[in-house]
Amino acid sequence: MPITTIEQSGITGRVATALFIAWRNLTRERRRWLLSASALAVAAMIVLFLEGISRWLEVSSTAYLDHSGAQLVVSEKGIEDLLFAQSAFPPGVLAKIREVPGVRTVDPVVAVNGIVGAGRTHLPVYLVGFEPGDGHGPWQLVSGSAQPHGAEVVVDRGFASIANVGVGDNIGLFGHQLRVVGISTGTNAAGDFFLFAPLDFAQTVAGTQTISYGLVYLNAGASTSDVIAGINRIGGVEALSRATIAGNDSETITSSFGQPVEILVVVALVAGVLIAGIVLYTATVEHTRDYAVLKALGAGRIVLYGSALLQSLVLSVCGVLLGWGLAAGVAAALDAWYPVIESNLDIDLVAKLAGVIIAVNLLAGLLPVRHVRRIDPQEVFKA
Amino acid sequence: MSVLEARDLTKTFGSGEATVTAVESVNLSVDSGEIVLLLGPSGSGKTTLVSMIGGLLTPTQGTVTIDGIGRLYQRSDMAAMRLRTIGFVFQTFNLLPALTAVENVALPLRLVGVGRRVAIERAGVLLDRLGLSHRGHAYPGTLSGGEKQRVSLARALIADPRIILADEPTASLDTHKGREAMELIRASVHQGGQACVVVTHDTRLTDLADRVLRIEDGGIVDG
Numbered sequence: 001m002p003i004t005t006i007e008q009s010g011i012t013g014r015v016a017t018a019l020f021i022a023w024r025n026l027t028r029e030r031r032r033w034l035l036s037a038s039a040l041a042v043a044a045m046i047v048l049f050l051e052g053i054s055r056w057l058e059v060s061s062t063a064y065l066d067h068s069g070a071q072l073v074v075s076e077k078g079i080e081d082l083l084f085a086q087s088a089f090p091p092g093v094l095a096k097i098r099e100v101p102g103v104r105t106v107d108p109v110v111a112v113n114g115i116v117g118a119g120r121t122h123l124p125v126y127l128v129g130f131e132p133g134d135g136h137g138p139w140q141l142v143s144g145s146a147q148p149h150g151a152e153v154v155v156d157r158g159f160a161s162i163a164n165v166g167v168g169d170n171i172g173l174f175g176h177q178l179r180v181v182g183i184s185t186g187t188n189a190a191g192d193f194f195l196f197a198p199l200d201f202a203q204t205v206a207g208t209q210t211i212s213y214g215l216v217y218l219n220a221g222a223s224t225s226d227v228i229a230g231i232n233r234i235g236g237v238e239a240l241s242r243a244t245i246a247g248n249d250s251e252t253i254t255s256s257f258g259q260p261v262e263i264l265v266v267v268a269l270v271a272g273v274l275i276a277g278i279v280l281y282t283a284t285v286e287h288t289r290d291y292a293v294l295k296a297l298g299a300g301r302i303v304l305y306g307s308a309l310l311q312s313l314v315l316s317v318c319g320v321l322l323g324w325g326l327a328a329g330v331a332a333a334l335d336a337w338y339p340v341i342e343s344n345l346d347i348d349l350v351a352k353l354a355g356v357i358i359a360v361n362l363l364a365g366l367l368p369v370r371h372v373r374r375i376d377p378q379e380v381f382k383a
Numbered sequence: 384m385s386v387l388e389a390r391d392l393t394k395t396f397g398s399g400e401a402t403v404t405a406v407e408s409v410n411l412s413v414d415s416g417e418i419v420l421l422l423g424p425s426g427s428g429k430t431t432l433v434s435m436i437g438g439l440l441t442p443t444q445g446t447v448t449i450d451g452i453g454r455l456y457q458r459s460d461m462a463a464m465r466l467r468t469i470g471f472v473f474q475t476f477n478l479l480p481a482l483t484a485v486e487n488v489a490l491p492l493r494l495v496g497v498g499r500r501v502a503i504e505r506a507g508v509l510l511d512r513l514g515l516s517h518r519g520h521a522y523p524g525t526l527s528g529g530e531k532q533r534v535s536l537a538r539a540l541i542a543d544p545r546i547i548l549a550d551e552p553t554a555s556l557d558t559h560k561g562r563e564a565m566e567l568i569r570a571s572v573h574q575g576g577q578a579c580v581v582v583t584h585d586t587r588l589t590d591l592a593d594r595v596l597r598i599e600d601g602g603i604v605d606g
Contacts, residue, residue, distance in 0.1 A: 013496035020493075021481070028481035028522075293477045296439060297538075298466025299494045377439045380477050381430045381550055 011302065018306030021294075025287055026311055032286075036279045037318045043272030044323025044357050047265055049330055051353055052343030054261045057190045059344060061253040062246035064128070064187075064194065067139040070215035071224060073245045074106065074231055077238045081248040083126065083189060086113065088210040089237050097214055097237075100230035102222030107134045110202035111212040113192075116173055118163035123340075125159065127173070127195045129202020136215060137196045143167050144182030148197055154182035158339035159193035174205045190253045191340055272357065276319075277364035280312045284368030291372050292379035308372045312365025313358070320354045385412035386545050386578035387436065392445035394431050394601075405431040406601045408445070413546075413578035418569055420592035421582040421603075428601035429582040430550060436580065437548050438465045449545055466495055470539030470577070472568065474551035476531040478523040484534045485510060485519035491542040509537045513567065529560040533567065540571055547572060547579040553588065565591045 026033045065073065065082060074097060075087040097106045110129035115122050130136040132147045142157045144167035153173065155165065160183045165171050169180050178197065187194035203209050216239065218227055224241065231239035284291075294304055324345070331343040389411040395404045406428040413419050423429045434440035436447055446453055449468050470491075471477075478487045488506035493499065510516050513533045523531060532552060539547055549568060553561030565581075569591050572579040581592065589595045597604050 011496070013493065013498055016499070017493040017496075020499075021479070024479075024481035024486075289477070290479050290481070293479060294494070295462070296437075296465075296471060296477075297491055297494060298462040298464070298469075300462055303494055378430075378434050380439075380471070380473055381434065382475075 014300065014302040015306060018303045019310050021303065021307040022310035022314060025290070025307070026283075026314055032283070033315075036283055036315055037322055039275050039279050040272075040315060040319025040361065041322035041326055043268065043275045044320045044354075045326035045330065046268040047272055047357060048323055048327040048345060048350060048353055049343050050261055050265045050268060051349060052327065052331060052345045053341055054258050054265065055346065055349050056342045056344040057253050057258050057261065058250055060186075060188060060342070061190045061249045063189060065242050065246045065249070068136060068215050068242070069217075070107075070242050071218050072216035072227065072231070072239045073242055074214035074216055074237050074239045075212070075245075077236055079238075080240060080245065081252060082111070082213065082245055083192060083249045084113075084252055087111070087212045088206075088208065089212075091209060091211050093234060093237055094211065094214055096234045097216065097231055100227055100234075102218050102227040102230070104217045104219045104222075106214040106216045107131065107136055108199060108211040109136055109213045109215060110199055110206060110210075112174070112202055112206050114174060118159060121162065123159060123162060124192050125173075125195050126189065126192045127197060127202055127205060129197055129199040129205075131199045138182065138184030138187055138194070140184060140186045142183040142185050144180070146182055146184070146196075148181050148201075150198065151176065151178050151201060152181045152197070153178040153201075154184050154196040155180055156187040156193040156195065157183050157185045158188045159195065161339050176201075176205065188339070188342065190257060269356075269360065273360050273364050276312075276316065276361040277367050280315060280361070280365050281367045281371065283311060283315070284308055284371055288371070288375055289379060291375050292377050295375060295377035296380040304372055305369050308368045309362065309365055312362055312368065316358045316361035316365075319361070320357050323357075324350055324354070386415050386450055387411070387413040387580070388446075388448045388451075389432075389436055390446050390448075392432065392435055392447065393443050394428075394435060394440065395443045404601055406435065406442075409598075409601075409603055411436075411580075411596070411603070413580060415576045415578060416573050417593045418572055418579045418581060418591070420589060420595045421580060421598050422584065422586060422589070422595060423582070423598035424584055427598045429598055431601075432598065433548050433550055433580065433582050436546070437469050437471065463495070466491060467542060468545045470542065470544035470547045472532070472535050472539045472547065472549035472552045474554045476523070476528075476535045476555070478526075478531060478534055478538075480523050483520050483522055484515065484526065484530075487523065487534055488537040488541055491538060495542070506537065506541060509541055510534070513537050527560075528556050529563060532556060532560070532564045536564070536567060536571065540575065540577075543575070545577060547577045549579065549581040551583050551585075552581060553583065553585055558587070561585070562588070562591070 076089045079085040079087040094106055094108055112127040114125055116125050138146050138154050148154055165180050167180055170177050228239045328345055392409040394406040395402050397403055421429055435442045485503055485506045489502035492502035510519050515533050518530055553564055565588050
């Protein structure tokens with residue numbers, strides 16, 4: 001039966017053939033395939049893990065304010081961030097803020113930055129003093145209570161792990177002994193561990209009866225700009241939107257920690273491209289003879305280049321999936337052994353990066369395609 | 384009318400004083416069901432000639448027609464023409480190691496877009512005809528030399544080509560297996576009506592050819 005009389009499935013059939021050849025080339029030599037996928041996976045893991053750290057730095061630096069729900073933050077005049085500057089204003093100002101038209105309520109917060117001993121090391125901490133019941137303590141607990149009273153404190157789980165303390169234990173902080181009543185999570189702001197204590201205790205630590213910040217909630221329909229103008233007229237303090245303060249914190253973190261991480265991500269991505277290029281090129285060169293046979297038999301471009309590209313695609317996808325697993329494993333191991341930094345491998349981030357890595361690998365995959373294009377079909381006559 | 388007509392086929396490599404003429408003014412015609420044996424030592428131009436006839440190499444001069452239709456070497460669909468009109472049998476079999484015997488045989492059909500089921504079915508029938516149905520799912524690495532050459536022949540025949548080009552088809556086989564393979568090619572060609580050119584340096588195969596031509600220094604010296 002001549003082939004012209006046989007039902008043909010056209011391009012779909014040729015693409016299926018290309019996929020079939022690519023898959024068989026990859027899976028026939030399992031050891032090589034595993035090594036190639038592993039090399040790509042390591043490159044993908046480094047990129048994913050580092051980018052996860054970058055995402056965590058960004059998200060964690062604004063987590064406290066994001067969870068507060070406040071529309072405005074009042075600070076000492078000239079201070080426009082939460083995490084780094086030391087703001088202080090008299091408690092009496094709070095009453096004046098409450099009188100500004102449009103303000104529903106303002107909750108005081110006392111913040112103290114410091115370095116404290118934890119186990120065999122010292123860690124940066126951010127002590128938040130809040131009035132129990134106003135909701136400005138920890139927003140997510142691992143264990144214990146979110147409401148410290150008197151000489152009690154809620155500590156971040158990373159801090160608790162490194163300091164080796166649990167609920168019920170006593171710890172020394174800023175020259176005071178406190179009892180741990182709760183362990184919080186999600187409260188590590190880019191390596192600055194949040195600790196939560198009653199407002200008056202934080203004032204004792206700060207050595208002053210001042211307030212650091214006022215978290216302002218507006219009445220429905222109130223004009224934000226009018227309220228800001230009203231607060232700014234009080235004197236000695238200024239009001240900024242939560243987004244502005246959070247943005248300033250985020251920018252500081254990003255420029256001091258995030259940018260170096262991003263540089264590492266780019267370096268890892270470039271290294272990944274080189275690894276991918278070498279791996280994919282080698283995998284194709286190994287099959288030079290097979291491609292020459294395909295050419296001699298009369299295989300068209302779809303099959304020839306398609307199988308080389310699909311080989312790159314299949315390897316890349318497997319590499320990314322394996323890399324994701326490795327990155328998640330490394331993040332989990334780090335979290336278990338030394339939870340100072342975290343890597344947020346959110347699905348949207350992984351999906352976005354996977355797309356970038358696969359696209360970059362496919363670009364590297366053009367190298368083998370170029371090789372296939374140059375193969376002389378007369379290779380088939382060589383003994 | 385001849386199935387294959389080669390007229391004034393010439394191939395030179397290099398330029399100026401470094402020009403080497405591999406094949407010079409070769410004329411060849413092969414009829415349907417005819418086996419032509421091209422005998423010649425290494426370097427005589429056999430493979431270059433077969434490459435030009437098979438559309439793998441563009442001649443410097445001359446034409447090749449198949450069933451009266453001229454081969455235009457610059458045509459972008461030359462590969463497709465090769466796929467539909469020529470079946471190759473190679474000295475080293477050139478089976479894809481990642482595919483089973485039946486998948487290797489089905490490959491030319493799959494390359495033109497024939498669905499997997501139909502292609503495999505037809506390859507199975509052909510392997511059965513060549514006495515290899517029991518080895519269909521074996522990978523080339525596990526086949527003997529004779530079995531590989533039969534698979535290679537089945538692959539050459541599956542797309543019902545007009546021409547079979549065999550390059551040293553017995554060189555990798557012992558005398559007995561080589562003769563067996565050649566007899567198989569002869570039987571298939573006589574049954575299928577293809578025009579067949581076999582290039583070899585093995586003079587023991589001459590009795591299996593319909594015509595024997597000798598090639599030396601790029602030219603056919605008798606026939």
